[in-house]
Amino acid sequence: MTVAYPRKLSKALGAREILGQVVRDREIHLITLNRYRYSEQRSCKDLTNLIEQLDGKSPELIKDLSRHISDEARHAMWLTDLLVDLGSSVGTPPGSSYIQEFERLLDAELHDAETDLDGFLISTLAAINVTEKRGCEYFSAHIYALKQAPQTEENIKIRETIERIFPEEAGHVRWGNRWLAKLADQSPENRQKVETAKQRYSAIEQAAFESGMDITLGAELRRVSNLLDIANTMSVWERPQYLMERLPQTLLAPDLQMTRIDIAQRAWKRDPQAFMEKFVPMFLGGLNRNSVPSAKASTREPSA
DSSP states (O other), X not given: OOOOOOOOBTTTBOHHHXXXXXXXXXXXXXXXXXXXXXXXXXXXXXXXXXXXXXXXXXHHHHHHHHHHHHHHHHXXXXXHHHHHHTXXXXXXXXXXXXXXXXXXXXXXXXXXXXXXXXXHHHHHHHXXXXXXXXXXXXXXXXXXXXXXXXXXXXXXXXXXXXXXXXXXXXXHHHHHHHHHHHHHTTOXXXXXXXXXXXXXXXXXXXXXXXXXXXXXXXXXXXXXXXXXXXXXXXXXXXXXXXXXXXXXXXXXXXHHHHHHHHHHHHHHHXXXXXIIIIIHHHHHGGGGSOOSOXXXXXXXXXXX
């Protein structure tokens, strides 16, 4: 089966490059750690909702999900303890929410546990699996960046916390891979569903990831382009509803506008000169990227 891995931002910036910059700025570093905490905390809620949706179906999966919740709760606790010890915020992180954008782009309306349990499980597990892979990529890169950074007491403490979390997150990826392989082996139809799900949720995850990283001019059109990438993994009769429900917010992107204002205000307050010399050119530089959707709006069938 195809194995999907997270792509770099704009095909250029990888996790190591991004985290290498993050660990040099304490404010951004602490916000990043708080995003980790928020994600782990939110996973407990989402996995609990999934167990309730299953309502006793697939007891072995429910057993595994219960253990998964226990792991995520422990990770949230470790990160919360760390941030409180460092005197940092444990409130909702500022800026665009990767989790909320991922959930907004999900195709939950196309899957029903009552009428198609296998299809529901495949879509759900593929969605979980792709976000766990992104988490592993960033935890690994964060550990690497902290090893290259000055070995202060704070940096060592942060690295040791992430090193406790990372092996368990890698285990979650392997767990998801095993479940998807198990479901795929049940029938040729299921194998097709697994391959399609991997393609679709990789596109959804990439779009959600980029939405939180790209605030430059033209980002709205790049979001639309990513939305069309997702729609192209669907059948022709599924696309219209999916696009109609998500296109207006994608194009208007109110969260993006608020994030731009927040970051601009922070940058101005910290260093007005750097704001004019670095932030403004970076923001305008978004126009130089390929921001206009091309033939992605075609009506080709999903390749998987």
